[in-house]
Amino acid sequence: MRASRLLSILILLQMRGRLSAEALAEEFEVSVRTIYRDVDQLSAAGVPIYAERGRAGGFQLHDGYRTKLTGFTAQEADALLLSGVGSAAQDLGLGPDLAAAQWKLLASLPPERGQSAERVSARFHLDPINWYTRADASDALKPLAAAVWSEQRVRVRYESWKGVVERTLDPLGLVLKAGIWYLVADAKGATRTYRVSNIQSLETLNTAAKRTRRFNLARYWDEWSKDFEARLFKETATIEISPAGRRLLRDTNAAAHEALTKESTPCKPEGWLRAKTPIESIEAAKRQFLLLGAEVRVLEPKALRTAIANEAKAVAALYRR
Structure with a gap:
């Protein structure tokens, strides 16, 4: 660990010039x-490093010195592939490896290219989590990532929609979707998707996991997510919605907003639109449309209109008391 930090300090001084001891301490915690x-x-190892005293002082390398020691460790090379995905590397326990890999990559570039790359990382940042939400926290994620990487079978206790079940799984990969981690694994010969935060307990077994040679995680996830959405939104509702309601709908129901954008007709009052939108169920649609208040009118189905009206009456009665 210390050898890696020494090299990272050397590369950091090479990239940024003079840095104080306090700044370096904060950088490496x-x-x-x-x-x-x-x-x-x-x-003592012969690196030409010297210190400048005073308020603007710090440690600095002699002009013209550049290190050639920029080879990646196996862990750093693995972590580098997650460098553009927000806090994914940190979640998986690869944060320090990723930081070291990034510094080595910058140091291996010509000076002008390295400075340009550092400017990009200082000015652009990816945050994959939606507003007013937090990333799923799970103690199972790091050991699960280790099992995925080492191709070891796991036994999990999992909370599904039907209840708590126990499964022995062959892990195939992990997917980060909107701040939520999902495990893709084979269970009794069928490929399934599990939300990591629903795993109540995890045991890594001393058995090699079976992995289909031609399995492609990205292709599987693309096909599975499209099928999941198609199965989830099986019904439709006809609504009339105001401009303010459309802005709210964009943040609360992306599928409904997309349908509204593709096909709609003007209606009264001016500025309102009528359209058919997909819904998951009467109960789910009721709660989603109630978030829009008086900015939306549901015309069909009748069961959804009745459910919204009854909920509105219950809220009104609650506040009358």
């Missing part, structure tokens, strides 16, 4: 005293 010991170690 160690004490200032540890940074001083690391700098002494680098100097």
Whole structure:
């Protein structure tokens, strides 16, 4: 760990020039005293590093010095593939490896290219989680990632829609979707998808997992997610909606908003639109459309109109009391 940090300090000084002990300590989450010991170690190894005193002082490499020690470890190379996916590497326990890999990659570039790449990372950031939501937290994620990588079979206790079940799984991959992690695994010869946060307990077995040679995680996920949406939205509703309601619908029901954008007709009052939108169920649609308040009118089906009206009456009675 210390050898990796020494190299990272060297690369960081090469990329950014002069840095204070405090800045380096914050970067590597160690004490200032540890940074001083690391700098002494680098100097003893022949690295031309010197210190400038004063408010604007810090550690710096002699002009023209560039390290050639930029080879990736296996863990760093693996983590580099997750460098554009927000906190995914951190979630999987690869955060330090990713940071080290990024510095080595920058140091291996010509000076002008390295500075340009660092400017990009300083100015653009990907956050894959929706507003007003938080990423799923699960103690099972890191050991599950290790099992996926080492191709080991796992036994899980899982909370499904039908209840808590136990399954022995051959892990095939992990997918991050809108801040939620999903496990793709084979269960008794069938490929299934499991929400990681629903795993109540996980045991890694001393048995090699069986993996289909031609299995493609990206292709499977694309096909599965399209099929899941098709199965989820089996019914339709006819609605009339205001401009304000359309803006709200965009954030609360993306599928309904997409249908509205593709095909709709003007209706009264001015600015309102009439359209057919997909719905999951009467209960789910009732709660989604109630979020829009008086900015939407449901025309069909009758059962949905009745459900919304009854819920509105119950809310009104609650506040009358």
